[in-house]
Amino acid sequence: MTEGIDKSNVLLDEERRLASHQEVKASIDDDVNARIKRESARVEPKESAEVAEVVRACAESRTVVVPQGGNTGLCGAATPDASGTQIVLNLSRMNRVHAIDTRNNTMTVEAGCVLANLQNTAEEAGRLFPLSLAAEGSCEIGGNLSTNAGGTAVLRYGNARELVLGLEVVLPSGEIWDGLRGLRKDNTGYDLKQLFIGAEGTLGVITAAVLKLFPLPKSHATAVVALQDSEKALALLDRALEACGERLTGFELFSDFCLSLVLKHFRETAAPFPRRFPHYVLMELSDTQSGEGVRALVESMLEAALEEKNILDAAVAQSDTQARAFWKLREFISEAQAHEGQNIKHDVSIPISSIADFISATDQDLIRAHAGVRMVTFGHLGDGNLHYNVSAPEGVAPDAFVKNTAAINRLVHDSVARFGGSISAEHGLGQLKREEIRRYKSSLELELMRKIKRTLDPHGIMNPGKVL
Amino acid sequence: MTEGIDKSNVLLDEERRLASHQEVKASIDDDVNARIKRESARVEPKESAEVAEVVRACAESRTVVVPQGGNTGLCGAATPDASGTQIVLNLSRMNRVHAIDTRNNTMTVEAGCVLANLQNTAEEAGRLFPLSLAAEGSCEIGGNLSTNAGGTAVLRYGNARELVLGLEVVLPSGEIWDGLRGLRKDNTGYDLKQLFIGAEGTLGVITAAVLKLFPLPKSHATAVVALQDSEKALALLDRALEACGERLTGFELFSDFCLSLVLKHFRETAAPFPRRFPHYVLMELSDTQSGEGVRALVESMLEAALEEKNILDAAVAQSDTQARAFWKLREFISEAQAHEGQNIKHDVSIPISSIADFISATDQDLIRAHAGVRMVTFGHLGDGNLHYNVSAPEGVAPDAFVKNTAAINRLVHDSVARFGGSISAEHGLGQLKREEIRRYKSSLELELMRKIKRTLDPHGIMNPGKVL
Numbered sequence: 001m002t003e004g005i006d007k008s009n010v011l012l013d014e015e016r017r018l019a020s021h022q023e024v025k026a027s028i029d030d031d032v033n034a035r036i037k038r039e040s041a042r043v044e045p046k047e048s049a050e051v052a053e054v055v056r057a058c059a060e061s062r063t064v065v066v067p068q069g070g071n072t073g074l075c076g077a078a079t080p081d082a083s084g085t086q087i088v089l090n091l092s093r094m095n096r097v098h099a100i101d102t103r104n105n106t107m108t109v110e111a112g113c114v115l116a117n118l119q120n121t122a123e124e125a126g127r128l129f130p131l132s133l134a135a136e137g138s139c140e141i142g143g144n145l146s147t148n149a150g151g152t153a154v155l156r157y158g159n160a161r162e163l164v165l166g167l168e169v170v171l172p173s174g175e176i177w178d179g180l181r182g183l184r185k186d187n188t189g190y191d192l193k194q195l196f197i198g199a200e201g202t203l204g205v206i207t208a209a210v211l212k213l214f215p216l217p218k219s220h221a222t223a224v225v226a227l228q229d230s231e232k233a234l235a236l237l238d239r240a241l242e243a244c245g246e247r248l249t250g251f252e253l254f255s256d257f258c259l260s261l262v263l264k265h266f267r268e269t270a271a272p273f274p275r276r277f278p279h280y281v282l283m284e285l286s287d288t289q290s291g292e293g294v295r296a297l298v299e300s301m302l303e304a305a306l307e308e309k310n311i312l313d314a315a316v317a318q319s320d321t322q323a324r325a326f327w328k329l330r331e332f333i334s335e336a337q338a339h340e341g342q343n344i345k346h347d348v349s350i351p352i353s354s355i356a357d358f359i360s361a362t363d364q365d366l367i368r369a370h371a372g373v374r375m376v377t378f379g380h381l382g383d384g385n386l387h388y389n390v391s392a393p394e395g396v397a398p399d400a401f402v403k404n405t406a407a408i409n410r411l412v413h414d415s416v417a418r419f420g421g422s423i424s425a426e427h428g429l430g431q432l433k434r435e436e437i438r439r440y441k442s443s444l445e446l447e448l449m450r451k452i453k454r455t456l457d458p459h460g461i462m463n464p465g466k467v468l
Numbered sequence: 469m470t471e472g473i474d475k476s477n478v479l480l481d482e483e484r485r486l487a488s489h490q491e492v493k494a495s496i497d498d499d500v501n502a503r504i505k506r507e508s509a510r511v512e513p514k515e516s517a518e519v520a521e522v523v524r525a526c527a528e529s530r531t532v533v534v535p536q537g538g539n540t541g542l543c544g545a546a547t548p549d550a551s552g553t554q555i556v557l558n559l560s561r562m563n564r565v566h567a568i569d570t571r572n573n574t575m576t577v578e579a580g581c582v583l584a585n586l587q588n589t590a591e592e593a594g595r596l597f598p599l600s601l602a603a604e605g606s607c608e609i610g611g612n613l614s615t616n617a618g619g620t621a622v623l624r625y626g627n628a629r630e631l632v633l634g635l636e637v638v639l640p641s642g643e644i645w646d647g648l649r650g651l652r653k654d655n656t657g658y659d660l661k662q663l664f665i666g667a668e669g670t671l672g673v674i675t676a677a678v679l680k681l682f683p684l685p686k687s688h689a690t691a692v693v694a695l696q697d698s699e700k701a702l703a704l705l706d707r708a709l710e711a712c713g714e715r716l717t718g719f720e721l722f723s724d725f726c727l728s729l730v731l732k733h734f735r736e737t738a739a740p741f742p743r744r745f746p747h748y749v750l751m752e753l754s755d756t757q758s759g760e761g762v763r764a765l766v767e768s769m770l771e772a773a774l775e776e777k778n779i780l781d782a783a784v785a786q787s788d789t790q791a792r793a794f795w796k797l798r799e800f801i802s803e804a805q806a807h808e809g810q811n812i813k814h815d816v817s818i819p820i821s822s823i824a825d826f827i828s829a830t831d832q833d834l835i836r837a838h839a840g841v842r843m844v845t846f847g848h849l850g851d852g853n854l855h856y857n858v859s860a861p862e863g864v865a866p867d868a869f870v871k872n873t874a875a876i877n878r879l880v881h882d883s884v885a886r887f888g889g890s891i892s893a894e895h896g897l898g899q900l901k902r903e904e905i906r907r908y909k910s911s912l913e914l915e916l917m918r919k920i921k922r923t924l925d926p927h928g929i930m931n932p933g934k935v936l
Contacts, residue, residue, distance in 0.1 A: 101819065101821050102706075103702060103706060103820055103821035104819040104820045104821040104822075104852070105709075105820070106819070126710075147655065148655050148659075150653050150655075154652065154653065158630075159652075159653060161659070162626075162630060171916075175912055177910075177912055177913065177916065178910065179913070181888065181890070182819045182888065183817045183818075183819065183852060183888075183889065183890050183893075184622065184627075184817065184820075184851045184852055184853075185618050185622065185627060185817045185848075185851050185852065185853045185890070185893035185894050186817060186890035186892075186893065187615065187616050187618075187666055187890070187892050187893065187894055187895065187896045187897070188890055188891065188892045188897060188901075188905050188908075188909065189666075189897060189905065189909065189913075189914075189917050189935055189936070190663065190666065190667055190671075190916075190917045190920060190935075191616075191629070191662060191665070191666055192913065192916055192917070194659060194662035194663070195658065195662070195663075197659070198655055198657075198658065198659055199658055203658075214713075215709045215710050215713045216710075217713070234571060238570075238571060241573075241683045241756075242594075242683050242684075242756065243756065243757070244756060245682075245683045245685070245714070245755065245756030245757075246713070246714040246756075287713065288709075288710065288711060288712060288713030288714075289711070289713075289765070297757070349651045349652065349653045349654060350651075351569065351572040351574070351650045351651065352571055352572045352573070352652075353569050353571035353572040354572075380653075383652045383653050384572070384651060384652055384653065385652075385653045420649065420650065420651075421651065422649070422651050422653070422654040422655070422656055423656060424654075424655050424656045425651075425653040425654065425655065426653050426655055427655065428655045429655070429656060429657060433656075437656050437657065440656075441656065441657065442645075442646065444643055444645055445645065445647070445657075445660065446657075448639075448645065448658075448660055448924075449657050449658045449660070451923050451924075452658060452920070452923065454923075455919050455920065455922075455923045456916075456919075467657055467658075468657070
């Protein structure tokens with residue numbers, strides 16, 4: 001039971017998280033490689049009016065603008081192409097919090113605010129801003145909104161899209177659209193902000209936002225649960241939602257192979273049980289009520305599941321330190337696989353009811369096509385989001401193995417499509433999946449997207465070559 | 469404490485709710501009056517393919533299509549103009565539930581499904597579909613999504629927009645866009661469904677949707693709280709959110725004048741306290757845990773608030789019957805004011821922190837301009853949404869008083885704008901507020917809306933004369 005704890009303590013130590021994130025990003029940047037990082041100029045405005053001025057000038061001269069925040073994205077959406085003719089518009093200097101309204105439960109912030117700073121600002125005001133992801137120490141809120149970021153709290157609080165009440169956007173014409181409204185209900189026409197959220201900077205530059213705040217949880221409970229297979233993990237998710245409702249704030253799956261990588265590369269970590277099991281779930285409950293309630297709740301739920309043999313073992317953290325140790329087993333996976341050498345990464349989502357079948361079918365197809373491959377299967381099971389990564393067979397050099405990237409992507413993404421899933425759950429398309437998506441999205445949908453792009457950005461100056 | 473109850477029992481008896489809704493609607497239809505209800509033809513398709521065929525034919529012949537569901541909207545968005553040349557496309561026969569997936573917590577439904585039927589379908593499967601509003605016995609989900617409906621559960625579960633994962637839409641070209649995805653994370657380009665939600669049928673016809681389901685609450689607690697003023701109600705909202713978090717599923721304000729109308733017109737109702745107070749809040753808590761927890765929680769919170777003199781009195785329902793009686797005091801307000809004669813209605817939202825100031829300033833302005841007017845102030849305070857209605861002074865005939873509608877709308881809406889609010893919180897624009905919104909929305913925003921309309925509906929056949 002971890003009562004009254006600062007959530008940042010429970011999570012991975014920030015520097016380590018960021019290091020891990022940078023390693024993952026570096027390996028992905030290799031994929032996007034030659035195409036990126038040649039900018040003709042770099043502009044770092046401090047006001048929306050300056051952003052507008054720059055964009056207006058670019059519109060007139062038909063110069064391409066690449067909006068950029070913390071540049072921590074994994075798909076190359078915030079980096080210029082190799083032409084050397086594109087201007088990078090970096091918003092990091094626009095990092096002021098304009099207002100925090102604890103009674104309206106909102107804060108009004110500029111696009112360049114670093115996510116972790118916003119979490120802290122909210123907490124100092126006695127509120128929670130729940131968006132939380134590996135890059136939070138350096139990613140910026142404008143980028144989070146432009147990519148509709150996900151992370152570990154989506155199960156309870158939704159994606160970045162659901163955390164926004166209002167936006168200010170500099171349009172490709174250089175005009176400023178002021179949609180900075182702090183209203184929970186507003187049905188006065190098309191909800192324009194939705195267009196810019198998740199558009200990866202291709203429709204305009206988000207310069208400010210009104211964000212939702214939530215009551216600060218006062219108690220937490222963290223548990224690691226051992227399971228036979230992912231089907232049992234889904235049954236546990238059902239049970240947890242039914243018993244705990246919105247107290248369930250985290251539900252993360254990882255396989256024993258993931259655990260073995262973490263234990264191998266991080267000596268300070270320890271296996272949660274005396275013996276090993278095929279799969280594990282990390283569960284977190286949170287409550288605005290202080291006290292022992294959530295720990296008692298998770299314990300009684302896990303006892304019942306054990307009696308019914310739906311789970312194989314369970315450990316409920318008895319201290320902050322233990323909760324932190326449990327989270328490390330999940331959070332260190334990305335870094336552990338990076339230490340192991342490159343692998344072939346996928347960020348996919350599947351209807352939750354089909355996840356077990358998806359894993360089983362795709363595992364089989366992969367093993368048939370590439371004997372000996374090892375799956376690094378983990379992710380935000382509560383959201384249907386898997387990081388389904390494929391490692392080289394034992395004895396095969398990772399660098400040689402990644403030559404199979406195209407074939408393995410094809411196999412995995414085709415399987416995702418068969419199960420009604422998405423080939424980019426939370427990372428976006430950027431440059432990395434811009435071609436790939438054409439195989440999976442209907443031509444009608446692609447054409448609708450192109451029409452909207454042309455309507456808002458008729459000269460194509462706003463981050464071309466990304467998404468579409 | 470109302471444990472394990474069917475929520476529909478707590479709410480107003482369905483027939484009465486609908487009667488009340490129809491009376492409110494009739495009085496609003498008077499406003500829209502001569503313009504509506506002359507259709508050249510009425511089409512009632514049973515399949516999306518038939519909808520597509522009709523729209524394609526209309527696109528070719530440049531015939532206007534007016535999509536219609538239960539036609540319970542309050543702003544005339546689903547009714548044709550007076551020309552007699554417009555075709556009504558009614559979706560009521562498309563009323564099948566295609567799938568319910570309790571593990572993915574989704575249901576896939578056709579647009580013509582009546583909202584109350586969907587609530588029941590979800591409940592039979594052990595899940596909650598939380599959208600709840602006065603017209604639920606006859607409104608249809610396609611209309612709910614097209615108008616981004618609000619209602620009594622927004623505080624906890626969000627507007628209709630937030631309850632949708634996927635849509636199927638027949639575009640103004642007659643093409644069918646299949647966006648029926650059941651994914652909680654999908655970042656593969658522009659989120660097109662957002663365009664059609666809340667567009668009031670002006671961008672296409674929603675024919676089916678994948679809706680989110682939630683764990684079914686197993687306990688409820690309902691209380692009526694007496695307060696000095698709306699400022700104290702806001703302080704209570706703060707306290708309730710901090711203590712109860714997501715257990716808080718209802719937070720409704722009404723003034724003593726509202727109560728007096730209900731007590732006058734409904735003999736079966738009773739005042740909640742031996743004496744009268746200036747304002748009341750109806751609170752509802754819900755929990756996925758059964759037992760006495762939520763009642764104990766609301767009691768201890770209200771005791772503390774009483775001790776601190778933040779509230780004047782409080783009554784916690786001791787039975788289902790009493791909870792139902794409390795809800796009637798809030799739910800009968802619309803019908804009670806209809807019995808009293810016409811008044812001038814507003815559906816506005818304000819940043820929650822400014823609501824007390826808004827009420828006080830607007831009350832003063834109105835009384836100064838129209839001596840003796842009586843405010844019927846009630847609404848979903850937890851969402852910042854007020855139904856701020858203005859009744860004739862005592863002794864003035866309501867029919868004569870409503871001649872002041874334009875002047876009073878102007879005064880109220882100008883005040884809303886000064887406080888950063890919206891002149892249509894949950895009802896939409898339709899025909900009723902289409903002109904009015906031009907005063908309050910920037911020309912840039914209106915032009916963006918028009919551009920999107922022209923892009924998706926170049927021939928202007930899809931519900932013209934609504935919204936824009």
